[in-house]
Amino acid sequence: MSALHHVIGDADEIMVIFNDGRKLKAEIVGKDPKVDLAVLRVKSDKSLVAVKFGDSDVEKIGDWVMAIGNPFGLDQTLTTGIISALKRRLPTSGGRELADAIQTDAAINPGNSGGALVTAAGELIGINTAILSHEQGVEGIGFAIPVNLVRGVAAEIESKGRVVRGWSGIGVTDLTDEAGNPVAGVQIAGFYRGSPALG
Secondary structure, three states: OOOOHHHHOOOOOEEEEOOOOOEEEEEEEEEEOOOOEEEEEEOOOOOOOOOOEOOOOOOOOOOEEEEEEOHHHOOOEEEEEEEEEEEEEEEOOOOOEEEEEEEEOOOOOOOOOOOEEEEOOOOEEEEEEEEOOOOOOOOOOEEEEEHHHHHHHHHHHHHHOOOOOOOOOEEEEEEEOOOOOEEEEEEEEEEOOOOHHHO
């Protein structure tokens, strides 16, 4: 599994560098720009140890996390912090919105994208994807793609080479009360011509 699509999206050649100094050429199995993820494959004559996947659905605000990455070319960098918020919405390079991002105050700098966000027990709970910064620097607001979303995307890429999404063709709008305040649920606004909804 890999670095994010925006890290390798325009790459001509991808090399994976291991902590023992080995460099292996990587093959792109598939990518999903809509969630900003890619799956890479490397062939090694030595066995590789996989990171243990955690469960991003059980993580809570305030839980300790560590961000691992390669900020500014400084490989094997680890920063610590907490989960600041869950289910944050942020735009992705595919022109869609990632609705379930994990927000952390663990320092994530340019070059951390594609790195691991792990728990204190070393379990992967997210892939670092973005920072929110008005200046070139750290403002303590970073985002990661939750590992449970990564699992599903990676499985589809591995089995089909791409992610296939369902589409109903139903247009919806948010519901509000008489005062204009949002309430739970949505209202059907219409149907797209030629969509499955008109089947």
